[in-house]
Amino acid sequence: MNEWLKKLFLQVKELWSKWTVIQKVILIGIVAAVIVALILVSVFSSRPTTVPLFSVPVTDQAMRDKIVYRLEQENVKVYVTDAGMISVDNEATARRLRAILVREDLVPGNVDPWALFDVERWTVNDFQQNVNLQRSITAQITQHIESLDEIDRAEVVLGMPEKALFTADQKPVTASVILTIKPGSDFASPSQRKKVEGVQKLLIKAIPGLKAENITIADSAGNVLNDFDGMAEIDRVNIVAKEQKLIENLENAYREKILATLQQNFDKDRVRNLNIKIDMDMSKKEVNSTEYFPFTKRPDNKDTPYDDSEILESVTVSSQIIDKTFKGTAYNPEGPAGVEGQNPPVYSDMSNLYGVHQEKSETKNQAINTKQTQEIKSPSIDRVTVSVNIDGLWRRKTDPQTGQLLVTPANSIEREYIPVSAEDLEKAKALVQDAIGYNRDRGDSVTVTNIAVDRSAQFAAEDLAYIRSEQTRRTILLSIIAVIAVLIAFILFRIISREMERRRRLREEELLRKHQLEREKTLWEAEQAGMEVTMSVEERERAELQESVMSIAREHPEDVAMLIRTWLMEE
Structure with a gap:
């Protein structure tokens, strides 16, 4: 190697x-x-393989930006080339995004519907081409509808009749779609009409010659979802409900504002009921008006006490003055030479007369100030009516001498009603008028009354509470007096008992002292007589105890007194 x-x-x-x-x-x-x-x-x-969203580039920069922005809201990665081709990661994502773009009218104008659905129209013969065309469109539409998040399954049936020789004999293209909606989805609810309209637009763009009135979209229960004409009554009811809700919210806002203002001045308990009715015109009106008014050549000087403005009713744009004067014989046509004229006799008789003609005229083109206004009114308030009742003051009567409340024989407090003065009612009326933006020309009405409110139940409760409080106060007073009497009796009893006890002890002490003196006297006499006196043990201990107590009392008299007081308190 x-x-x-x-x-x-x-x-x-x-x-x-x-x-x-x-x-x-x-x-x-x-x-x-x-x-x-x-x-x-x-x-x-x-590089990853991507699927083009459209078969042609999107050349419109603004439309391309809108499409990319909408696709980014779906959290999808979008690839855009310099030429304007938009592509995504896979075919399923492309079908789902195409359906969304069709539903929201974001398909560029240069995109062919066939290119949108990627339908290849090539075959051997016309019949096979038409069959393949219908099958391809049906399959592509089914895939696009099923790519929607809320659709579980879709069944599409297209009716594509053959072309007739005459337009009057041509049968329309029809389409029927049955949608199986995923559980828990609100696709079929009337509030989600936009989603159904998206499916309908998808069909119209995919099928040539298909019109909206020839499309039927139903759910698996047989309910027609695209019957928008039948939903017009529901829409009208919803619009009326929204209008009533708007009026109610406006009335509540006015009511809260007026009540808050009046209750700050007249107390919450006196201003309870406020009725307000607002008539609104919810129709949309377009008003075109032209106003003519003079020119202001010089505005008014605010520093002067008089009006020194200069106003011109009109301005001369152009003028024409004509001044003609003619003297002599008038021109009398005679006809060709050598031929007698055809003038009437009356003109022939006046042919040689001398005349004078004078013409004067002046034409001025005047311009005035013009103001053209175009406004759209919707909605507007036609009329506001307010009625409010302000209760007077109820003052309790008191005894001028004692300051106590006066009570009738029926055990109720005497009260005096003080009505609201006419001046205060006028001020309250002006306050309400300013709060609602009162407009007399509009027919607004404000009524402020002073009608005494029936407070029988409130007064009965107050009277009952007052009587109970008086009874409670009287009971407490009697109880206090009884307790004081018992305490005084107890104190007197204790004083008398202690005095009797003291006297009893004094008597006993006196007896004991006398007995002791007699005993001592007897002992002394016995000692004087030379007799031997014997004392018992108890008598000896008693004598020693008495001597010790007497010595302690002489040495510490205060402690002995405190000890005696303690004994007395314990007894």
Whole structure:
């Protein structure tokens, strides 16, 4: 193998040495061209395969930008060449996007419907060509409709009659489509009419000679979806409902604004009911008017107290003055020479008379100031009516001496009604008029009244609450008095009890003291008599305890007093 390579290398080297410079340059060029070709093939083969959206380039820059912007909203990668060709990644995406563009009228005018659906119209004979044409159109339309997100399956039947000799005998092209809509989709709802119109436009662009009135689109339940004439009544009802909703919203806005203003001045409880009715003209009117008015040559100076403006009713654009004077005999035609004239006798008699003729005229072309106005009115308010009632003030009567509320024998509070003054009613009326933009020429009406509102239930509740509060206050007062009386009685009882106890203790202490004195006296007498006195253990302990208590009382009188008070409180 190595010898073969060496031999091949020697042969190439020998040939290279024999070639001329031109041959060497040609060989180098061929090798470079082959290398460049290989590089280009590898580059183009590595690029992803795309499917053109249209078979022809879109030359209109504005239309191409609209199409690309709409496709980018579908989160689809779009490729646009310098020539204007638009392509996407695969055929399924292309069919779905074509359906969207047809539905939204974004198909360029230079795109042929056949190129849109990629139908190849070539065959052997006319009959086979027509059959293949119909089958191809049906298949392509079915694929396009089924590529929609909300369509599960589509069945398309086309009626393409043969061409008749006379136009009056030509039968129309028809199309019927049955759509199986995916569960949960609102494709068949009246609010999604635009989607059904998109399918209908798809059929019209795909089938030559097909008109909208010859298309029937139904769902799997047999409901016709493109009966737009039958939906006109539904549309009218929806429009009326929207108009009523608009009027209601406007009335609510006026009502909230007026109530907020009046309730700030008259209190919320006094201004409760406000009725407002707005009559609106929802029809669309186009008004063309021409107004003629004079020219203002010099405007009014606002600094002067008088009007110094200069106004011209018209301006002379052009004028013509004619002044003719004629003296002499008038021209009297006689006819050819040698022939008697054919003039009537009356002219013949006046042929040699001398006359004078004078003509004066002046023609002026005057121009006036003109203003032409063209406006479209829709909608407009025809009339606004407002009625509002303002209640007066109810003031409770009080006793001027005690300041207490006056109560009738029927246990109700006496009240006095103070009506709203006429001046306040006029001010409230002006306030409402300014709030609604009152226009007398339009027929607006504002009514502000002062009618006493029936507050029987409110007053009954207030009277009941007042009576209950008075009863509660009286009960609390009596309870407080009773508690105070009980406390006073208890205090008196305690004082009397303590006094009786103190006296009882004093008596007992006095008795004990007397007994002690007698005992001590007896002992002293016995000692004086030289008698031996014996004391029991209890008497001895009692005597020692008394001596210790007396010594403590002498040394700490305050502590002993505190101890005695504590004993008394415990008892």
